[in-house]
Amino acid sequence: MRIKEGFELRRVCGENIIIATGKRNIDFSKVITLNESAALLFEAARGRAFTEDDLLPVLMGEYDVGEEQARRDIEQMLQEWRETGLTED
DSSP states (O other): OEEOTTEEEEEETTEEEEEEOSGGGOOTTOOEEEOHHHHHHHHHHTTSOOOHHHHHHHHHHHSSOOHHHHHHHHHHHHHHHHHHTOEEO
16 A cells, blocks of 8 residues: 555644645545644655555554554554545555
């Protein structure tokens, strides 16, 4: 899986916002905001192919969370990213 080209993470007024660049990605009907952990994972995943297993040590290294909980959180986040069109297989 990869994050699609043309999406950037920006901090705007204290919020983590995904900015779409390029005509292909522009959809003004939705704004994508990320909490701190999702922003951390977005930055870790951007620019490379990744799997859920690649993101586990990132989340577990930053937060005091066990593998089972981290895996559930990552699965949920990736499902949301798929639904919003941030990723491609």
